[in-house]
Amino acid sequence: MAEVTKPRVGILVFPGSNDDRDAAWALTALGADPVMVWHAEPQLPEVGAVVLPGGFSYGDYLRCGAIARFAPAMRAVAEFAAAGGPVLGICNGFQILCEAGLLPGALRANESLSFVCEDVEVRVERDDIPLLARCSVGDRLVVPVKHGEGCFFAPPELLAELEAEGQIVLRYLEGTNPNGSAADVAGVCNRTGNVMGLMPHPEHAVDPLLGSGDGALLLAGLVDAAREGSLATAS
Amino acid sequence: MRATVLVRPKAGIRDPQGQAVESSLRHLGFPVSEARVGRLIDVDVDAPTSADARAQIERMCESLLANPLIESYEIELDG
Numbered sequence: 001m002a003e004v005t006k007p008r009v010g011i012l013v014f015p016g017s018n019d020d021r022d023a024a025w026a027l028t029a030l031g032a033d034p035v036m037v038w039h040a041e042p043q044l045p046e047v048g049a050v051v052l053p054g055g056f057s058y059g060d061y062l063r064c065g066a067i068a069r070f071a072p073a074m075r076a077v078a079e080f081a082a083a084g085g086p087v088l089g090i091c092n093g094f095q096i097l098c099e100a101g102l103l104p105g106a107l108r109a110n111e112s113l114s115f116v117c118e119d120v121e122v123r124v125e126r127d128d129i130p131l132l133a134r135c136s137v138g139d140r141l142v143v144p145v146k147h148g149e150g151c152f153f154a155p156p157e158l159l160a161e162l163e164a165e166g167q168i169v170l171r172y173l174e175g176t177n178p179n180g181s182a183a184d185v186a187g188v189c190n191r192t193g194n195v196m197g198l199m200p201h202p203e204h205a206v207d208p209l210l211g212s213g214d215g216a217l218l219l220a221g222l223v224d225a226a227r228e229g230s231l232a233t234a235s
Numbered sequence: 236m237r238a239t240v241l242v243r244p245k246a247g248i249r250d251p252q253g254q255a256v257e258s259s260l261r262h263l264g265f266p267v268s269e270a271r272v273g274r275l276i277d278v279d280v281d282a283p284t285s286a287d288a289r290a291q292i293e294r295m296c297e298s299l300l301a302n303p304l305i306e307s308y309e310i311e312l313d314g
Contacts, residue, residue, distance in 0.1 A: 106304045113251050153305055
């Protein structure tokens with residue numbers, strides 16, 4: 001039998017990232033081969049997908065994600081995304097993608113001004129993009145959040161555009177919004193659907209032992225996309 | 236040349252920090268109707284003229300110091 005190669009997923013590591021190893025653990029559990037990529041690397045290794053993990057890159061100085069966006073590795077991520085490569089930003093990774101202009105909107109201090117750390121329920125709004133292909137519209141997933149700056153903001157005209165284009169891909173269930181996000185936004189994608197960001201942490205919810213296994217559905221979509229990307233490159 | 240950059244949450248954008256400050260000031264008995272919290276950045280920049288300094292700092296604001304989606308900025312040049 002031919003040896004099955006595991007899909008390689010790059011995980012960016014910034015000074016201050018702290019969920020990079022959790023992401024690597026979760027992706028390994030889901031059959032991927034995670035590759036850590038230091039922020040100073042000007043190029044990405046050969047990978048089929050990229051994860052920007054949670055944490056406090058560059059100490060969250062100035063604004064969350066504002067400095068990380070200028071890391072050499074981010075230029076490579078922007079090129080990878082422009083070529084259609086799947087990119088997932090989790091929490092601080094989501095903030096970085098917004099600051100970098102790879103995703104629309106901005107993430108501001110929680111309305112309560114308090115750090116939130118709890119399980120939330122999010123509703124899947126799209127299942128026709130690769131990163132959500134393992135989910136179905138209407139699925140309710142239990143995934144933890146832990147952030148101080150997760151309040152999604154977009155001016156009204158941009159928010160209307162995101163609604164119209166179907167770029168709001170995950171929402172907190174009505175009445176459970178933990179941070180005051182506009183339109184209960186928990187996650188968005190770009191126009192082409194290959195870049196997605198979310199505040200909840202799927203990598204902390206890949207085993208029922210951790211309270212929920214629902215995050216595996218989100219990450220498995222990324223692993224599938226990485227596998228297909230690698231196959232496309234190989235053929 | 237030295238400049239001060241004031242970065243503020245854009246008008247109309249809810250500012251929970253400002254609201255917290257406002258309510259604390261009211262608790263202290265001050266008749267405050269609104270408080271907004273922004274950020275102040277002092278920059279020393281090499282520039283031959285103040286027009287050039289201003290142009291450079293505007294570029295700094297647009298690319299890093301402020302997020303134009305949610306923040307406005309004001310540049311004050313010293314001297």
